[in-house]
Amino acid sequence: MQYPSFSRQRHLEDRHPMSGMTVFTDLDDTLFQTEGKALERASAAPVAGMPALSPAAQGRDGAVLSYHAPDQLVLLQLLRDCTLIPVTGRNRGALDRVTSPMFRDYRITSHGAIIYGPDDRVLPDWQERVCSAAERFGTELHAIADRIQTRVSALELPLRSRVIEDAGLPVYVSLKGEGLDHGLADRLLREAGGATSPEGPWTIHHNGHNAAFLPPYASKADAVAFVMGLKRVEDPAAVFLGIGDSLSDIAFLKQCDFALVPRATQIQEACWQ
Numbered sequence: 590m591q592y593p594s595f596s597r598q599r600h601l602e603d604r605h606p607m608s609g610m611t612v613f614t615d616l617d618d619t620l621f622q623t624e625g626k627a628l629e630r631a632s633a634a635p636v637a638g639m640p641a642l643s644p645a646a647q648g649r650d651g652a653v654l655s656y657h658a659p660d661q662l663v664l665l666q667l668l669r670d671c672t673l674i675p676v677t678g679r680n681r682g683a684l685d686r687v688t689s690p691m692f693r694d695y696r697i698t699s700h701g702a703i704i705y706g707p708d709d710r711v712l713p714d715w716q717e718r719v720c721s722a723a724e725r726f727g728t729e730l731h732a733i734a735d736r737i738q739t740r741v742s743a744l745e746l747p748l749r750s751r752v753i754e755d756a757g758l759p760v761y762v763s764l765k766g767e768g769l770d771h772g773l774a775d776r777l778l779r780e781a782g783g784a785t786s787p788e789g790p791w792t793i794h795h796n797g798h799n800a801a802f803l804p805p806y807a808s809k810a811d812a813v814a815f816v817m818g819l820k821r822v823e824d825p826a827a828v829f830l831g832i833g834d835s836l837s838d839i840a841f842l843k844q845c846d847f848a849l850v851p852r853a854t855q856i857q858e859a860c861w862q
């Protein structure tokens with residue numbers, strides 16, 4: 590068998606420049622985490638010659654709240670030629686407080702409720718869909734948040750329930766506070782009447798002392814499928830890698846050609862620990 594010469598290979602690459610993969614990646618607890626969790630990760634997987642913690646995201650006051658552990662920096666180095674697209678529960682304001690990595694392409698925020706284009710604006714086609722959904726669900730989101738707050742106050746639980754907005758639209762209900770566990774979050778949502786809807790099921794994303802109650806239009810999988818369609822128009826041979834840690838990330842990871850899951854995460858614990 591004849592192999593193409595080096596110059597022939599270069600010629601092919603000039604015609605079809607090698608481009609990195611498109612990477613759909615969750616952020617919190619995937620590429621970075623809070624200081625305590627980052628220190629745990631760093632001590633479990635130190636990398637010689639690298640700092641234990643590197644700043645990754647700030648709070649509203651500019652203080653660093655999230656850090657990369659060394660193994661996460663090594664991963665980002667590996668992905669440096671790829672197009673990174675965040676697929677995050679953060680709304681746009683919280684995403685803008687992420688200082689590493691930087692995102693220049695599409696951005697999927699609020700658990701998939703909103704998609705921003707490379708021009709920084711909500712994608713027009715997506716905006717139409719989400720505006721109409723937010724119109725149908727807006728009142729219910731606020732009612733559920735209020736009912737949950739009334740209930741946790743009656744139970745004297747140190748929890749706070751509120752509606753999160755993105756792009757000026759209500760996108761999900763957040764419940765936060767010490768002592769919040771999965772069972773309690775499930776029960777509170779059911780009691781508040783937010784478990785079902787004619788347009789599809791509500792879902793709950795759990796993470797430590799936080800829960801997000803997601804209406805059917807907040808779907809990471811739907812948003813990733815939409816952006817994949819756009820990417821395939823740009824490049825029919827596009828290859829997709831998904832990265833995520835939570836059970837709620839599985840649906841979008843399954844749509845990618847490859848999936849990568851960090852160690853000691855919800856998915857790993859559920860699947861092979």
Ligand SMILES: [Mg+2]
Nearest residue numbers: 615617618834
């Ligand atoms: Mg995560």
